[in-house]
Amino acid sequence: DVKVTQSSRYLVKRTGEKVFLECVQDMDHENMFWYRQDPGLGLRLIYFSYDVKMKEKGDIPEGYSVSREKKERFSLILESASTNQTSMYLCASSGSKQGGGELFFGEGSRLTVL
Amino acid sequence: QQQVKQSPQSLIVQKGGISIINCAYENTAFDYFPWYQQFPGKGPALLIAIRPDVSEKKEGRFTISFNKSAKQFSLHIMDSQPGDSATYFCAARGGGATNKLIFGTGTLLAVQP
Numbered sequence: 001d002v003k004v005t006q007s008s009r010y011l012v013k014r015t016g017e018k019v020f021l022e023c024v025q026d027m028d029h030e031n032m033f034w035y036r037q038d039p040g041l042g043l044r045l046i047y048f049s050y051d052v053k054m055k056e057k058g059d060i061p062e063g064y065s066v067s068r069e070k071k072e073r074f075s076l077i078l079e080s081a082s083t084n085q086t087s088m089y090l091c092a093s094s095g096s097k098q099g100g101g102e103l104f105f106g107e108g109s110r111l112t113v114l
Numbered sequence: 115q116q117q118v119k120q121s122p123q124s125l126i127v128q129k130g131g132i133s134i135i136n137c138a139y140e141n142t143a144f145d146y147f148p149w150y151q152q153f154p155g156k157g158p159a160l161l162i163a164i165r166p167d168v169s170e171k172k173e174g175r176f177t178i179s180f181n182k183s184a185k186q187f188s189l190h191i192m193d194s195q196p197g198d199s200a201t202y203f204c205a206a207r208g209g210g211a212t213n214k215l216i217f218g219t220g221t222l223l224a225v226q227p
Binding site: 048105106 | 157158160214218
């Protein structure tokens with residue numbers, strides 16, 4: 001079974017704190033993604049990575065950064081959390097050789113910033 | 115031009131009825147159109163997908179209808195069941211090796227027994 005694991009399901013942080021969201025995939029996929037899910041706004045792409053140490057900005061990268069030191073791990077970093085970053089964060093991966101564009105998602109990390 | 119517009123935002127259907135969710139796009143370079151299904155507390159999962167050279171694709175009770183000239187596609191769920199209650203997202207891929215998808219805003223479907 002393919003698996004994308006997000007280490008923290010629920011987090012509560014204070015404004016200004018640094019937040020790390022970790023994601024690990026076991027499918028040897030080249031591509032990894034971080035999305036943010038908000039009611040009425042759907043899934044919005046924050047950052048993606050198509051190779052180790054490579055990253056590209058998505059549609060809403062402001063206030064976020066990412067790190068991909070190993071192929072299986074993709075981290076999302078909030079340098080200074082703000083209340084408008086309260087959201088559900090979804091990690092996904094895909095293999096470029098698969099064709100078809102299937103993304104495999106983790107179960108999400110719900111972040112609350114107080 | 116990169117948006118995918120999805121409607122309705124929510125939908126209530128009686129058991130056994132047909133659920134229909136619509137999406138529209140502008141970018142003619144999109145080359146792949148999947149639908150994802152998300153149950154509460156879970157991440158989205160691929161349900162069914164279509165390429166623009168096909169007008170319809172059916173998998174069990176789920177059918178995608180694709181109208182290339184109108185730049186619209188829709189998901190039809192026949193004989194809707196309470197277990198189909200979930201959030202549905204349409205999406206479109208812009209091409210290239212990274213499989214970057216643009217998602218619609220989602221439709222919350224409730225199938226009443």
